[in-house]
Amino acid sequence: MALSPDRAAINALQDALDAVLAAAGENPPQAVVRRIREGLSAHAVAVETARAVTDTVRMPSATFDPSDPKIVGRMVSLALLAQPLVRLTDIRSSYGSGVYAIYYSGDHPLYAGISRSETPIYVGKADPANDDASTTREQGARLTARLLEHAGTIATAAGYADQLPNGLSPIRLEDFLSRRLVCATNAQLVAEKHLIRTFWPVWNAETKACWGMSKHGDAASTRANKRSPWDVVHPGRQWALDERLQNSLSPDEIAARIAATLERVPPRRDHAALLEEMLKGFRQNGGGANEREVGPNEDAAGPSEEEVGGADD
Template sequence: MARGPDRIAMDDLQKALAAIRESLGHNPSPAIIRRVRAGLADHAAALEEMRAATDPIGMPRATFDPADPKAIGRMVSIALLAQEMVSLREVKRAYGSGVYAIYYRGDHPLYAAISKTETPIYVGKADPAKDDASDAREQGPKLTDRLIEHAGTIATAEGYSNQLPQGLAPIGLADFTCRRLVCATNAQLVAEKHLISTFWPVWNSETKACWGMSKHGDSAGTRKNKRSPWDVVHPGRPWALDARLQDSLSPQEIAARIDKVLTDYPPRKDHAALLEEMLAGFRQDGAPKDAEVSPVGEEASGPDPEEVGGEDDE
């Protein structure tokens, strides 16, 4: 008895899955594993759509669950965007941990595309002083302390402006603003992840363009190889000026990566349109997906654990 077309197609699908499993071998690289997992996730979604198409009863693509981490990330991100934008240099200490976004308003050539837009140059989180903190006082002044620390870092680079090598442009603290949101303990974790995959801010390490602003100082003698891209184009921190350090990326490579990010993810210029975009993530039919890989590419080099200053503290 001849097999039907559906059985033949299903057998082919089983063979394809077996071929994928065999292609992994015994010790696949992390990059191959990520690529296969991403591809399988896409096909799993397509399979579920096919399965739903054979059911005479309609099925929503998603069920809203306010306890779902992705839903929490979106809700907290929207709440952050509802906050007033204030000058970074005017942030005063206050209780609370949470998430924040830093924006650029100046004329630095690297950031011309995002200047005065709704796309942040950096987003981050501040974890509470106590893991089980139930209110802002128990969380401690972590959020404002982090922003004040970043303001000091930028001010240090500004103070080095009259010593910049040829071809580099200065930054000034007066050109930076921020939004901040005190939120429930642990909500900052998923919110930061959602904000990064929404904007791909060029100073975040995950974006792989100009990371390093949030590194902390240590001796170049304890870190044996490279200077972060942020310290390459915004020098001034004494521990990153050591002549023994090599640049992790050249200024030209940094500029190219920033251009790539801002080309693939054009800056958002309208606040209302941005909020509508964020709300679209809650739509049960046709909700957009968060991107998981930086626009510069999965294979592009990123932060090195041995960079002077240690790992970015985000």
């Protein structure tokens, strides 16, 4: 006896899922895992939509749960974007830990795509001085200290402008701005993750484009260390000029990865449109997350643990 159309369709769906698992095998390559993960995520939405069609009671697309780390990350990220832009040259020490975003407004050819846009060149967090801090004074002046540290790093590279090798362009501290948000202890953890997956900033290690700005000095004689891409295109830090260091990537490779990032994650240009995009993630009907789970250079080699920055990054 032939199966009814609905039973046949369900059986076919189960057969397709079994085939996917069989194709994965016991030790699938990373590329296969990524394709399967992305494909199943896309089809999961279709399956849930089909189930909703057969249910006479409407189901909201999401439930607002303030204790959900992803919801917290979105809320804190949205609060950060509501803060005013302040030039790195104007940062002054103040209490509090939290999250921040750094923006570029200059004419460096590598960053023409994000210059003067709402897409940050780097996002980060500053953890509190005490893990159980409940007030900004207990958190310490960690957030502004982190931004001042980055300002010093950029200023060092800017001061090396007259010694740049041919083909490299200088940067200026005056071309960098920031937003910062003091938040409750531990909220910075989920907010940083959400911000990275929303913007994929080209200086963040997770983007695998031009990491290393937040890296601290290492002796080439004591570690199998490499010169970070950031130090390749923005030389000036004395420890990174050591001739024994090898470049992680060439300037051309760095430029290609930045270009690929901006092509796959187009820069946001309008602040109001960006806020609307962030708010869309909270909508229970017709909404959707604005995070991109997979990085724009996912298949490219990234930094080792020694090449990533400090503990707060």
